[in-house]
Amino acid sequence: MSLHAxxxxxxxxGDCPIRHRAVCARCDGPELAxxxxxxxxxxxxxxxxxxxxGDRMDFVASVVSGIASLTQTMEDGRRQMVGLLLPSxxxxxxxxxxxxxxxxxxxxxxxxxxxxxxxxxxxxxTPHVAQRLLEMTLDxxxxxxxxxxxLGRKTAREKxxxxxxxxxxxxxxxxxxxxxxxxxxxLPLTREEMADYLGLTLETVxxxxxxxxxxxLVELEEKRRIVVPNFDRLANETGDDSDGGFLS
Amino acid sequence: MSLHAxxxxxxxxGDCPIRHRAVCARCDGPELAxxxxxxxxxxxxxxxxxxxxGDRMDFVASVVSGIASLTQTMEDGRRQMVGLLLPSxxxxxxxxxxxxxxxxxxxxxxxxxxxxxxxxxxxxxTPHVAQRLLEMTLDxxxxxxxxxxxLGRKTAREKxxxxxxxxxxxxxxxxxxxxxxxxxxxLPLTREEMADYLGLTLETVxxxxxxxxxxxLVELEEKRRIVVPNFDRLANETGDDSDGGFLS
DNA sequence: CGATTGCCTTGATCAGGATCAAATGAAAGG
DNA sequence: CCTTTCATTTGATCCTGATCAAGGCAATCG
Numbered sequence: 001m002s003l004h005a006x007x008x009x010x011x012x013x014g015d016c017p018i019r020h021r022a023v024c025a026r027c028d029g030p031e032l033a034x035x036x037x038x039x040x041x042x043x044x045x046x047x048x049x050x051x052x053x054g055d056r057m058d059f060v061a062s063v064v065s066g067i068a069s070l071t072q073t074m075e076d077g078r079r080q081m082v083g084l085l086l087p088s089x090x091x092x093x094x095x096x097x098x099x100x101x102x103x104x105x106x107x108x109x110x111x112x113x114x115x116x117x118x119x120x121x122x123x124x125x126t127p128h129v130a131q132r133l134l135e136m137t138l139d140x141x142x143x144x145x146x147x148x149x150x151l152g153r154k155t156a157r158e159k160x161x162x163x164x165x166x167x168x169x170x171x172x173x174x175x176x177x178x179x180x181x182x183x184x185x186x187l188p189l190t191r192e193e194m195a196d197y198l199g200l201t202l203e204t205v206x207x208x209x210x211x212x213x214x215x216x217l218v219e220l221e222e223k224r225r226i227v228v229p230n231f232d233r234l235a236n237e238t239g240d241d242s243d244g245g246f247l248s
Numbered sequence: 249m250s251l252h253a254x255x256x257x258x259x260x261x262g263d264c265p266i267r268h269r270a271v272c273a274r275c276d277g278p279e280l281a282x283x284x285x286x287x288x289x290x291x292x293x294x295x296x297x298x299x300x301x302g303d304r305m306d307f308v309a310s311v312v313s314g315i316a317s318l319t320q321t322m323e324d325g326r327r328q329m330v331g332l333l334l335p336s337x338x339x340x341x342x343x344x345x346x347x348x349x350x351x352x353x354x355x356x357x358x359x360x361x362x363x364x365x366x367x368x369x370x371x372x373x374t375p376h377v378a379q380r381l382l383e384m385t386l387d388x389x390x391x392x393x394x395x396x397x398x399l400g401r402k403t404a405r406e407k408x409x410x411x412x413x414x415x416x417x418x419x420x421x422x423x424x425x426x427x428x429x430x431x432x433x434x435l436p437l438t439r440e441e442m443a444d445y446l447g448l449t450l451e452t453v454x455x456x457x458x459x460x461x462x463x464x465l466v467e468l469e470e471k472r473r474i475v476v477p478n479f480d481r482l483a484n485e486t487g488d489d490s491d492g493g494f495l496s
Numbered sequence: 497c498g499a500t501t502g503c504c505t506t507g508a509t510c511a512g513g514a515t516c517a518a519a520t521g522a523a524a525g526g
Numbered sequence: 527c528c529t530t531t532c533a534t535t536t537g538a539t540c541c542t543g544a545t546c547a548a549g550g551c552a553a554t555c556g
Binding site: 507510514520523 | 538540555
Binding site for chain 2: 123140142153
């Protein structure tokens with residue numbers, strides 16, 4: 001089961017320019033009008049910080065384009081990524097003013113923001129939004145739990161294979177898991193970010209990437225350009241059940 | 249920051265016999281009456297399975313007493329606990345019929361159940377419940393992310409210290425972190441369950457428990473009876489920030 | 497009462513990743 | 527063009543926690 005790919009499926013608004021519609025269960029109606037009025041955009045460039053853990057955070061937002069990551073850091077510098085936000089994902093929680101982790105733009109990033117207070121009020125009066133948000137949060141919780149299995153029990157090789165599967169599946173169009181041809185995509189993460197995602201060191205990530213390459217499971221043309229010739233064969237290395245997960 | 253303890257705080261109904269009030273933002277009103285009519289209880293004894301991953305699950309429930317655990321298992325038997333449910337915690341998700349992980353009674357357990365369909369309908373008409381559920385889910389997500397940091401980056405010793413801190417803090421009454429005296433409590437988990445929680449083997453758990461004992465951070469009188477003479481000293485071993493976390 | 501079972505401890509050894517260190521390569525800038 | 531910088535690779539070594547294997551200790555049961 002993928003960590004993030006599935007989240008997009010139910011409400012993905014495709015080319016719709018108003019990606020924040022993802023927060024609304026229906027892409028029209030009066031609540032959308034209210035959201036329209038409230039929204040404003042913020043852009044960040046790759047590497048830039050959005051908020052620090054402990055900062056006051058007076059807005060909630062959804063990702064329009066690019067990738068953001070949530071990370072937790074220990075005093076001595078050990079770091080663990082705890083969330084990877086793709087377009088249409090949501091950050092920030094109603095009812096909490098202090099950010100519990102760092103939010104960073106991993107690639108160039110555009111977010112669609114709403115000030116928290118009015119957003120909360122709107123939520124109170126429009127049950128659709130609260131319900132949609134609940135759904136999204138439950139999906140994220142499931143993803144987090146899958147991730148916990150990865151962190152706690154998988155080998156380095158399985159971790160890498162899992163991450164690559166997730167990214168490959170996402171790039172191929174979500175449910176087209178029947179896609180039999182080769183899949184190619186650009187890695188949006190550095191080796192270090194991959195390491196933070198997987199609970200490894202960057203050296204181990206590098207070594208295992210090359211091991212997968214040696215074994216013919218992926219091709220690495222340009223360090224960040226990945227080709228997966230046979231998705232199922234890669235998926236076999238993840239340690240996950242073969243079926244690929246199920247929902248609803 | 250504790251993983252589970254904090255979840256109880258905002259809505260803990262104390263001695264209230266109707267613990268499932270935790271799902272309702274207000275412990276009265278018409279929605280409670282509806283919940284009252286719908287509820288039914290189920291009991292399990294320690295070790296008994298509640299649902300298997302992949303099973304159809306036609307109910308949602310909240311824990312009345314005892315402890316339940318959520319675990320994920322790989323084909324080869326590697327297991328990772330991904331949730332520990334304490335009284336007033338909620339299981340099951342509206343809109344999903346298939347259980348994504350095993351639910352097991354860790355101790356004797358009583359759950360207050362609601363059939364899923366009517367519960368969902370009720371949720372649609374009573375925004376309070378949806379909102380309360382959203383809050384609880386967000387708390388659980390935060391807990392899961394803290395847990396990810398533990399699994400991905402902490403040493404065995406830090407992991408054990410973290411778990412014991414969580415349990416100690418819970419038993420002492422949640423926010424009474426100023427409790428300066430010794431704290432004592434019964435471990436609700438076997439060494440193996442602790443290992444599954446922490447992403448370790450039971451041998452390592454055993455060794456590190458005894459290491460903490462040797463270092464005077466905990467006393468082990470009866471294998472399952474823990475005394476923490478100085479909570480702050482234990483908390484220093486967790487690798488977490490000293491302050492103990494913050495909310496809202 | 498001895499035998500069984502479940503849970504925990506302890507010891508010896510091994511190995512998967514971490515760590516430390518250096519080299520490579522590519523892109524950006526002066 | 528040379529230098530700098532950043533991401534990545536590669537190598538050598540170390541160490542934490544896993545693995546394999548006994549043994550201890552209560553509680554339960556025949």
